Structures are given as C-alpha cells and as structure tokens.
Amino acid sequence: METLAMHISNGIINGPVAAVFAVIALAAMAYCVRRGRQDLDDRLAPMAGLVAAFIFAVQMLNFPIFTAGVSGHLLGGALAAMLVGPWVGALCVAVVLVVQALVFGDGGVAMLGLNITNMAVIGIVVAYLLIVLLLRVLPRNPAGLAVTAFVSALVSVVVAAMGFVLQYQLGGTTDLGGNLTGLASTMAVSHLFIGIGEGLITATTVVTVAKVRPDLVYALRARKPAASVTVPTVGGVR
Amino acid sequence: MGAGHAHVLYRSADSPVHRLPPEVKIAAMVAFTLAVVATPREALWAFGAYALLVAAVAALARVTARWLLLRSTIELPFVLFAFALPFLGAGERVDVAGWQLSVDGLYGAWNIIAKGTLGVWASLLLAATTSTRDLIVGLDRLRCPQILTQIATFMLRYLDVLVGEARRMRLARISRGDDPRFVWQLRGFAAGIGALFLRAFERGERVYLAMVSRGYTGRMPPVWQGTATATTGQWLIAATVPVMAATVAATAAVLT
Numbered sequence: 001m002e003t004l005a006m007h008i009s010n011g012i013i014n015g016p017v018a019a020v021f022a023v024i025a026l027a028a029m030a031y032c033v034r035r036g037r038q039d040l041d042d043r044l045a046p047m048a049g050l051v052a053a054f055i056f057a058v059q060m061l062n063f064p065i066f067t068a069g070v071s072g073h074l075l076g077g078a079l080a081a082m083l084v085g086p087w088v089g090a091l092c093v094a095v096v097l098v099v100q101a102l103v104f105g106d107g108g109v110a111m112l113g114l115n116i117t118n119m120a121v122i123g124i125v126v127a128y129l130l131i132v133l134l135l136r137v138l139p140r141n142p143a144g145l146a147v148t149a150f151v152s153a154l155v156s157v158v159v160a161a162m163g164f165v166l167q168y169q170l171g172g173t174t175d176l177g178g179n180l181t182g183l184a185s186t187m188a189v190s191h192l193f194i195g196i197g198e199g200l201i202t203a204t205t206v207v208t209v210a211k212v213r214p215d216l217v218y219a220l221r222a223r224k225p226a227a228s229v230t231v232p233t234v235g236g237v238r
Numbered sequence: 239m240g241a242g243h244a245h246v247l248y249r250s251a252d253s254p255v256h257r258l259p260p261e262v263k264i265a266a267m268v269a270f271t272l273a274v275v276a277t278p279r280e281a282l283w284a285f286g287a288y289a290l291l292v293a294a295v296a297a298l299a300r301v302t303a304r305w306l307l308l309r310s311t312i313e314l315p316f317v318l319f320a321f322a323l324p325f326l327g328a329g330e331r332v333d334v335a336g337w338q339l340s341v342d343g344l345y346g347a348w349n350i351i352a353k354g355t356l357g358v359w360a361s362l363l364l365a366a367t368t369s370t371r372d373l374i375v376g377l378d379r380l381r382c383p384q385i386l387t388q389i390a391t392f393m394l395r396y397l398d399v400l401v402g403e404a405r406r407m408r409l410a411r412i413s414r415g416d417d418p419r420f421v422w423q424l425r426g427f428a429a430g431i432g433a434l435f436l437r438a439f440e441r442g443e444r445v446y447l448a449m450v451s452r453g454y455t456g457r458m459p460p461v462w463q464g465t466a467t468a469t470t471g472q473w474l475i476a477a478t479v480p481v482m483a484a485t486v487a488a489t490a491a492v493l494t
C-alpha cells in the first residue's frame with residue numbers, strides 16, 4: 001500500500017460523497033463560527049493566528065515512515081483544541097486547509113469538505129472530548145497535562161485517519177475489493193506513528209506554554225468567563 | 239510580514255490575470271476545479287481540453303510551464319497512491335506488458351492523476367497571480383465570515399514570525415556549539431519547539447497589540463480594500479474559463 005497524505009486530492013473520492021461531506025463540513029463550520037465568536041477575545045485572536053500558523057508550518061513537514069512510500073503529516077487538532085478551544089480550534093484547522101487548497105494545491109478544492117470533516121471536525125471533537133475527560137481524571141500537574149496532550153493527539157490522529165477509510169469505503173473512485181481492510185490497517189499503523197510524533201510535539205508545546213503562561217491554555221481556564229483581561233492595554237503591559 | 243509582502247508562490251508581474259480582482263479569481267478557480275472533478279473519467283479528451291485552458295491562462299499570466307511543473311511535485315504522494323491502484327483494484331483484469339492490471343484500478347489511477355494535477359495547476363495559477371493580502375481581501379468580499387478571515391490574516395502574518403524565530407533559535411544553538419547536521423539536529427529542534435512556540439507567541443502578541451493600538455478592530459482597514467471591487471465586466475471575463483470548462487464537462491457527461 002502506498003502513500004496517503006491526509007489531504008485528499010481531487011478525484012480520489014467520488015462527487016456525491018464529496019458533496020455530502022461538504023454539506024456536513026459547512027454546517028459544522030457555521031456552528032463553530034457562531035460559538036467561536038464568543039470565545040475570540042483579544043487574548044485568543046493572536047493565539048488563534050499563531051496556532052493556525054504553527055499547524056500550517058507543521059503540516060508542511062511530510063515525513064516518511066519506514067519507506068519513502070508511506071508518508072503522512074501532523075494534524076495539530078489536539079494542539080488547537082488545547083490552546084484555543086474546540087470552536088476556534090476547528091476554525092483554525094479549517095482555515096489552514098482552505099488556504100492550503102486554494103494556494104498550495106495541497107488537497108483538492110472539491111475535496112475540502114472531506115478534509116475539513118476529517119481533520120477539523122472529527123480530529124477536534126475526539127481530541128477535545130479526551131482533553132475534557134482526561135483533565136478531570138488526571139492530576140492537575142505538568143505530567144497530567146503532558147499525558148492529556150499526548151493521548152488526545154495520538155487518538156485524534158488515528159481516528160481522523162479512519163475517517164478517510166470510511167469515506168473511501170463510501171465513495172472511493174476505485175473499488176479495492178478485499179484490499180479495503182489493508183487500506184484501513186495501513187492507515188491505522190502509519191498514523192499510529194504519526195500520532196506518537198504529534199503527541200510528543202503537542203505535549204512539549206502545551207506543557208511549555210502552560211508553565212510560563214497558563215492563562216494562554218484554553219483547556220486550563222476555569223469554566224466561568226474570564227472577566228479581567230478583555231481590553232488590551234495599549235503598550236502591551238501584562 | 240508587512241502588508242505589501244507576498245508568499246513564496248506569488249510571481250510578481252503585471253498581466254491581465256494579475257489585474258483581475260481576487261474574488262473573481264477565487265470564484266473562477268473553484269468553479270473550474272468543480273467542473274474538472276465532475277467530468278467522467280472515461281472522457282480522456284476532456285482532460286486534454288482542460289489542460290489547454292490551464293495553458294492558455296498560464297500564458298496570459300506569464301507563468302512558465304517549468305515553474306508550474308516544478309511546483310506540482312506537491313501532489314507526488316497521491317501520484318504514488320495512484321500507481322498502486324492498478325495492482326490493488328478489484329474486478330476485470332487486462333494484460334499490460336506482462337502484468338495483470340485491474341481495469342478499474344487503471345481508470346482510478348488516471349482519474350486521480352488527471353484531476354489532481356489539474357486542480358493543483360489551477361490553485362498554483364491563483365497563487366502565482368494573487369498576493370496574500372489580495373487573497374484575504376477576496377475571501378472577505380466573497381462574504382467569508384470575519385472570524386475566518388481574521389484567523390487567516392493572522393496565520394499568514396505569523397508564519398513569517400514563526401520562521402524568523404526558528405531561524406534565530408537555530409543560529410543561537412549553532413553559536414553555542416551545536417552542530418546541526420544530519421538527524422541529531424532534530425533533537426535540538428524538538429526540545430526547543432515549546433520555546434519556539436512561546437517566543438513566536440510573545441512576538442505575535444506584540445504585533446497584535448501594535449495593530450490594536452493603531453485602530454485594528456478585527457477587520458483590515460479600508461486602505462486594504464483599495465482596489466475597486468470587481469465590475470460586471472471583470473466577472474464576465476473571468477467566467478469564460480469556468481464556463482468553457484463546464485461546457486466540456488457537460489459534453490463529456492452526455493457522450494459517455
């Protein structure tokens with residue numbers, strides 16, 4: 001089985017299935033826009049931009065696994081969910097995908113719905129559910145945070161990869177017959193390794209940020225609305 | 239990145255395509271890609287027609303074939319996937335040069351390569367003729383929600399902050415005796431990735447506060463929107479390419 005970068009390019013999945021997922025993605029994004037507006041304050045806006053830029057840069061690193069044939073890249077969903085929350089996080093990943101499709105030709109424009117569903121919706125939902133669950137269970141210390149980040153990143157990457165397998169089963173342009181299980185297992189194994197890399201990067205980044213600026217980590221904020229810093233002080237005092 | 243700067247793929251030039259308003263180009267590119275994807279894969283001639291359309295626009299935009307081909311390597315992973323399909327596909331088989339290849343797989347490979355390549359060319363042409371700033375303006379004029387254009391603006395702006403910060407940290411490591419060759423530079427990079435993120439954020443925060451103190455309210459100032467919005471004439475001119483593509487797609491769908 002050969003390479004599967006996560007960005008589905010034009011012609012891999014047939015039109016009707018792509019259209020259905022485009023509708024799903026559009027609806028999910030519209031909801032995120034509504035919820036995200038409430039979240040996006042003056043502290044989150046630059047963070048959202050940086051998270052998007054970080055994901056953009058990280059997704060450019062397509063790294064080979066075992067052989068040059070199998071490659072994949074990091075998704076950044078867990079990082080986004082951790083640092084800017086699920087709504088803005090999903091929008092960050094979606095923006096990255098849209099810009100990559102429009103400008104860099106990475107992932108077909110007609111397949112955007114599929115890619116957004118996999119990486120921005122499935123990836124973020126899985127990551128955020130795990131984050132909420134694990135943060136409640138694990139102790140509130142750097143180690144607990146690191147484990148949370150690692151596990152949520154790892155699992156979300158593998159589940160997002162399975163999203164592609166599901167889509168291929170629904171509307172792959174070539175019938176693979178019995179090889180579909182082969183596709184599923186290759187995707188699972190290769191993305192397990194990507195997930196480990198992603199987990200390490202997410203954990204290091206989140207723990208470093210949480211140590212120095214815990215106020216920047218969305219997942220660590222108290223459930224009550226952050227009242228104090230809403231208006232930025234001119235001159236950048238903090 | 240200042241407002242006037244552009245991304246790596248932008249080819250600064252003056253051509254009829256460069257002069258078109260960005261929203262028109264984005265819409266045309268998306269419509270063209272959709273037409274290509276909707277074409278039945280058995281209609282081989284249709285893809286030739288699309289390639290001719292791309293070539294015509296490229297010539298008009300003064301983008302060389304060499305540049306287009308070099309940049310198309312981004313889709314290489316999927317081309318590799320495509321080459322595996324004739325061997326893995328199910329169903330009827332044909333004998334090609336001694337190999338039993340799946341007919342469905344062969345068509346599948348062709349489908350992926352042809353549609354993928356045409357899509358990549360279309361977006362490369364958009365990238366080559368539209369600066370980052372224009373791209374955001376175009377999305378904004380296409381009624382993209384403001385929160386998305388805001389994230390996109392910051393993303394493109396902070397990309398350079400991130401790259402610059404990474405360069406500075408690498409230089410700092412080298413000047414302290416690190417030897418960044420081969421694989422072990424990965425270790426230093428991985429250990430520093432959290433610090434990189436934080437440094438880039440603090441720099442980005444300063445950029446943001448500077449913007450806020452100069453009156454930024456979540457939308458780029460009207461100066462950005464400077465060039466006039468698209469006229470009906472410009473929409474009509476840009477529509478020629480996707481309309482031709484749609485005609486080809488419709489003909490192909492009827493014939494096959």
